[in-house]
Amino acid sequence: MTIVRNKNKFDKSMHREIFDMETKESRLKIYIKSHLTVYEVFAVGEAVVDKEEFCASRFTFSVLKDSVMSFNQGDAVSVKYDGESIFYGYVFSKKRDKKGLIEVECYDQLRYLKNRRSYTRGSMNLTEIVSKIADECALNKGVIEKSSTVLSAVAADNVSLLDVVKKACKETRSLSGRRFILYDEGGRLNLREEKSLVMNTVIDSTQLENFVYSDTIDRDVYNTIQIYSDTKRLNLRDITTLTDKETMNKWGTLILTKKATDPLKSYQEGKLLLDEYNRINREIVLKRVKGDVGFVPGCSVILQLTMGDLAFDGYVRIRRAVHTFKNNFYHTDLYVDGSEVE
Numbered sequence: 001m002t003i004v005r006n007k008n009k010f011d012k013s014m015h016r017e018i019f020d021m022e023t024k025e026s027r028l029k030i031y032i033k034s035h036l037t038v039y040e041v042f043a044v045g046e047a048v049v050d051k052e053e054f055c056a057s058r059f060t061f062s063v064l065k066d067s068v069m070s071f072n073q074g075d076a077v078s079v080k081y082d083g084e085s086i087f088y089g090y091v092f093s094k095k096r097d098k099k100g101l102i103e104v105e106c107y108d109q110l111r112y113l114k115n116r117r118s119y120t121r122g123s124m125n126l127t128e129i130v131s132k133i134a135d136e137c138a139l140n141k142g143v144i145e146k147s148s149t150v151l152s153a154v155a156a157d158n159v160s161l162l163d164v165v166k167k168a169c170k171e172t173r174s175l176s177g178r179r180f181i182l183y184d185e186g187g188r189l190n191l192r193e194e195k196s197l198v199m200n201t202v203i204d205s206t207q208l209e210n211f212v213y214s215d216t217i218d219r220d221v222y223n224t225i226q227i228y229s230d231t232k233r234l235n236l237r238d239i240t241t242l243t244d245k246e247t248m249n250k251w252g253t254l255i256l257t258k259k260a261t262d263p264l265k266s267y268q269e270g271k272l273l274l275d276e277y278n279r280i281n282r283e284i285v286l287k288r289v290k291g292d293v294g295f296v297p298g299c300s301v302i303l304q305l306t307m308g309d310l311a312f313d314g315y316v317r318i319r320r321a322v323h324t325f326k327n328n329f330y331h332t333d334l335y336v337d338g339s340e341v342e
Contacts, residue, residue, distance in 0.1 A: 018162050029080045030061065032091070034071040041069065044101060045326065049079065049087045050319040053056045053297040053333075054166045057112035059087045068194060078187075079108045081330060086293045086311045086323060091096040108167035108184040109139050113162040120155045126172045126180060130191045133161050141189030145196065149176045171261045173276075181298030197313065198301035201292065201333075204304040209288035212306045215336075221249040222256035222277040225270045229263035238241065240266040242274045245276030282338035284316070295321040303336065312338060 024161050028047060030038045047061035059079060063069070071091060089108035096102050104267040113133070121129065126147040149172050154164070169180045179194040207230070227240045240260075256277060258268045284307075300315040320335035 010104050027081070027220060027328050028330075030063075031078045031085055032071045033078075037070075037189050039069050039071065043325070045323045048151070049081075049323040050271075051183070051323075052107065052298050054162060054169075054182060055106040056114065056162075057087060057089065058146050059089060059106040059108075060104065062101050062103045062288040065096070065102055076341070077104075081291070081293055081325070085186040085291045088184070093121070107181075109187065110162060110182070110184050112139065113165070114160050116158050116160050118157050119159050119161065119164055122153050122154075123150055125150050126168050129168050130165060130182065130189070132256055133165065140184060140188045140319075142190040144189075144191045145193050145209065146182070147178065147180065148170055151175075152212070159221040164293055172183070174272050175265060177272055179298075183298065185296070192298070194298055194317070197296070197302050199294055199299055201294070202302045203286060203289060205306075207290050208286050209331075211287060211305065211307065213282070214281045214284075217251050217254065217280060219281055220277060221279070221281050222253070222254045222273070223251065224253055224255045225277075226255060226257040227260045227266040227270045227272045227273075228257065229260040229266065238266070241271040242267070244278050245272065247278055281338050284312075284336045284338045286334040286336065288331040289334055291323060291325075291332045293323070295323070295334060297321060301336075303338070 017109065020320050023063055028043065030041045031042060034040055041063045043061040044064055045062055046057070050058045050060075059077065065087070073091050073094070075091045077087070077089055077091060078085070086108070089106045089111070091104060091106050092111070093105040094102055095105075121132075124132075126149065127144055129151070131144055133139075134144075151168055156164075165182050169182065173179050179305070180191055181194060181197065182189070182191050223244045225242045227242075228237045230237055256273065258269075258273070261269055284291065284303075286303075289295075295318060297318055297320055300317050301313065303316045305310045305312050316336040316338050318334055318336050322333040322335075324333070
């Protein structure tokens with residue numbers, strides 16, 4: 001095993017020792033392992049880690065080619081900031097120019113769950129589903145939290161495993177009210193309940209450069225929920241309908257129709273969906289917030305910010321976090337869900 005840094009070589013016996021070692025320097029560290037060599041590379045311009053709910057995290061950077069460095073698609077990439085891991089994944093794409101600049105695009109192991117295939121399973125809970133998929137795809141597992149809610153059997157064609165898990169998470173929330181988040185951390189697959197990802201970080205106007213705030217009832221807003229299930233009688237269905245007359249008077253009728261996950265729990269499922277969707281959809285982008293590797297999709301932070309006639313003072317959930325590093329400066333753009341803040 002060899003680590004190459006500034007064209008000097010140092011023998012090491014384990015690449016994980018290099019990938020997992022901590023650095024006291026408060027700056028970005030990028031390591032690429034190719035065969036038996038680990039290169040420490042230095043980004044030219046911006047390096048960006050883009051993390052979004054139920055998506056593979058994406059890391060992009062540019063590096064100047066020299067006579068020593070050599071790496072290829074599939075090589076492992078470890079990224080740390082101030083000694084803390086912010087990305088672990090694999091090289092997927094390279095783009096070169098005549099000046100020797102290489103643009104590199106990497107994804108974490110959730111990328112392999114985008115493969116489409118035939119998928120079948122019996123009745124099982126979310127924990128069992130994620131563990132089984134991780135084992136079948138040879139993914140490294142981290143914290144897989146327990147869910148005891150049993151989901152119905154599935155048989156599907158041409159479906160991605162990431163969509164299978166996303167749907168299972170939605171069904172678990174519909175039946176139990178518990179929201180689970182799937183994400184990769186340091187090369188290990190995690191399934192965590194949302195309440196496990198609450199941060200005490202406070203973000204106010206002094207900690208960001210700008211914000212963009214929008215609210216709408218045109219997307220993901222419903223005040224009428226219809227849950228249906230087929231009966232044994234030909235061409236007949238049982239339909240459970242829940243409404244909110246107050247918002248119907250204000251917005252008109254906005255209907256969501258969904259097949260029951262469990263016909264015996266149609267009312268409970270409809271009630272949870274009405275609680276989730278019967279509100280104005282508020283989306284907020286917090287621009288150039290002071291960087292923090294703890295900002296991951298699914299975690300909650302405290303937002304204290306006045307936006308026109310609306311004042312936020314409470315927890316908001318991060319849907320997407322874009323971490324940008326350039327010239328030793330680090331900031332994050334946060335896409336947060338403000339719908340649950342009154």
